[in-house]
Amino acid sequence: MSEAAQRRTPLYNEHVRLGAKIVPFAGWLMPVQYTGIVDEHQAVRSKVGIFDISHMGQLIVEGSGAREWLNTMLTNNIDKLDVGTGQYTFLLNERSGIIDDLIVYRIDEQKFLLVVNAARTDEDFAWLQEHLKEGRSPDRPGGWKAAAPCKLENRSAEFGGVAIQGPRIAELFHTLFGDDVDLPPRNHIVDLPFDGTNVSVARTGYTGEDGVEVFFRTADAVIFWNAALGKGKPFGIKPCGLGARDTLRLEMCYPLNGSDLAPERNPIEAGLGFFVDLSKPNFIGRHVLLQTKENGPxxxxxxxxxxxxxxxxxxxxxxxxxxxxxxxxxxxxxxxxxxxxxxxxxxxxxxxxxxxxxxxxxxxxxxxxxxxxxxxxxxx
Amino acid sequence: MNVPDDLLYTESHEWIKREGDNVRVGITDHAQSELTDVVYVELPKMDGQANAKEAIAVVESVKAASDIYAPVKGTVVEVNKALEADPGLINREPYGQGWIFILKIENADELKNLKNAAAYKKQIG
The missing domain is CATH 2.40.30.110 (Aminomethyltransferase beta-barrel domains)
Known part of the structure; x- marks a missing residue:
């Protein structure tokens, strides 16, 4: 892919201004590092670091059938989710191979947010759309007569996001959002007012450190990024690139789709069976997973x-x-x-x-x- | 980026310093900055012979492994053992303590194929 065809996140100019080394990644021009991978890695382990994750995709599934339908598309059990909480889960093909690993949040009773990998956003969307029209999964003999009663939207272009990770996150969070605002518990997501707008804050991450992922409207990205960097200064914040993101996640053995996960690999082989609920009566890939579980991978x-x-x-x-x-x-x-x-x-x-x-x-x-x-x- | 005038350069970002019948070789300031934190150096084999543009060493950063090439035909007569304990020397002193190996060259005319500082500066923009 030529550079011209690569997309830029709303924070691209900030990365350039900070002297980041920019590389093409999953169709995006992303900072791989600013001062150095080791330096940024240590900042996250000992203080706090901020990553641009605006390239990640946001899909919304909403409607009276959203919960039931998504439970046929994803491996983890969505019924475990209260409003305002999320879970790690997989989108599988019929052979139980991994199309994507993602976090699904229940943001309202009948509304779900799927945060997916940049490289797979379009594929995930197309896969979900196709199955939504069918109104059934191969594992669901009856299914809906027509399309499942919910709608699917790709909202990726509307949102940007950052991950703020490191032991000093709580201090920075309160400096950004106020001393009286509670940090959401692990795997929870909350909407919070910020500087005249609203942002979504989820207590999650990909580094093994305490941290949050914050999603905001594209137009608010630069304001939020600079506020976090400015207010994070006393806590030793550093902007961190994809290089440190990769070394941090690998130390924790968090898988990277495209490297450790692939359409030829299933979650049991990947050692991530914990995020598959085989007691669910039907979801795409279940039959093959049952065999894998029985025979061993x-x-x-x-x-x-x-x-x-x-x-x-x-x-x-x-x-x-x-x-x-x-x-x-x-x-x-x-x-x-x-x-x-x-x-x-x-x-x-x-x-x-x-x-x-x-x-x-x-x-x-x-x-x-x-x-x-x-x-x-x-x-x- | 620092590109000393008294050195020769390759397209693959090695610098070359003539020392009598030998050349001392390292990677440029630009190269070390692109590679970032060097974490491991596989030194060439002592007494090994190499043709010009033959890969004879490897410099590894956190992210990737990069081959280092012999700039001209020659025999390895010295390697920088200090890099085994402290590969970061390549980042800190690319033209000094971060040198990688010394080749005894066969034909000094081959050095004419290398770039001077001005040409290398033009290459890296």
Whole structure:
């Protein structure tokens, strides 16, 4: 894709002004770093950092059938959601492969907000739209006679967003929204007045630190970004790019769609069965998932840590055990918190034991590593 | 970006300093800034022979691994062992303590194929 075809978030000019290194990502021109990945990573672990997440997609599903229909499209159980709360969930194809991982919020009794990956927004929307028209999923024998009684809208272009993450988030939150305003509890979302407008604040994140994601109208993006940076100064806030976002999430073993998740991988293989409710009578992909659960997955996504200081593991490096090829790395980096090579790999299930010794092949040479428990990094 | 006038350069962002029959090689200030935090350096093999534009070392940042090329044909006679303990030298002193290897060259004429500072500056804009 040419640069001209890449989209810019409402904060693009701010990134340029701050001297960010800009890279194309999922059809968007995004900051990969400002001062440096390690520096920004440490700011989030020790103080607070702010990320532009305006590229992420926002889909709204609303109507009398919204809850029931979405429960046939997503893996987690939406009935568990009270108004103002959200859950991590998957959108699967019929083969139980992962189209997208997302957070669905119940923002009203019959209204749901889906926050989806930038690279998958259009695909998710098209997939949902197609199934909405059908009014049924393949797993739902009866279904509605016509389209499901709800509407689906892609509101991505109307909203921008930031993630503010780090141990000093509570202080910054109160400075931004007022001392008498409560930080929403984990996985809750609230609408809050801000500088003459309204923003949505969700207590969630992708870094392993306490934090929020804030969504606002595109026109309010620059005002909010600069307010957070300005008021965050006493707390040591730093603007952070996609580079630090990736190292932070990998230390926590949060999967990245397109790397650790793919249409050929299902949530059980990815070790994320917790976010699949197989007791639900029907949702797309359920049949195949039941089989996977019964027979056990052929491969599993496992975190690993290099045994020696050396070259960091990278995606697509081969994984061996006792000379036999058992899998492939999907994410890998030098963990800035541990100053050590870590990653995640799909390996055949019989080899996927915590503590097992494996080798990562790097430029023709094998380097020893150990399969670890999640997460790779724990706060001391 | 710092582009010293007394060095030669490659399109692939190595700098070259002539030292008699040898050349000292590192990566430019521009390259280290693009790569960002260097976290690992795979040094060339001592006494290894390389042709011009042959990959002989690897510099890894948090994000990616990048090949480093021999600027001219030669034999590796020295490698910067200090980079094994402190790869960040490449970021802090790209033209100084962050040098990567020294090649004994066969044909000094090959150096004419390299860029001078002005040409390299033009390349990186």
């Amino acid at each position: 052929r491969e599993k996504l496992v975190p690993f840590r290099m045994k020696e200081k050396g070259p960091p593991p990278r995606p697509h490096y081969a994984v061996f055990q006792n000379g036999e090829r058992i899998g492939e790395v999907t994410s890998g980096t030098l963990s800035p918190s541990l100053n050590w090579g870590v990653g995640m790999a799909y390996v055949s299930t019989s080899h996927a034991k915590i503590g097992a010794q494996i080798d990562i092949e790097i430029r023709g040479q094998k380097f020893p590593a150990t399969i670890e428990k999640k997460p790779l990094y724990k706060k001391s």
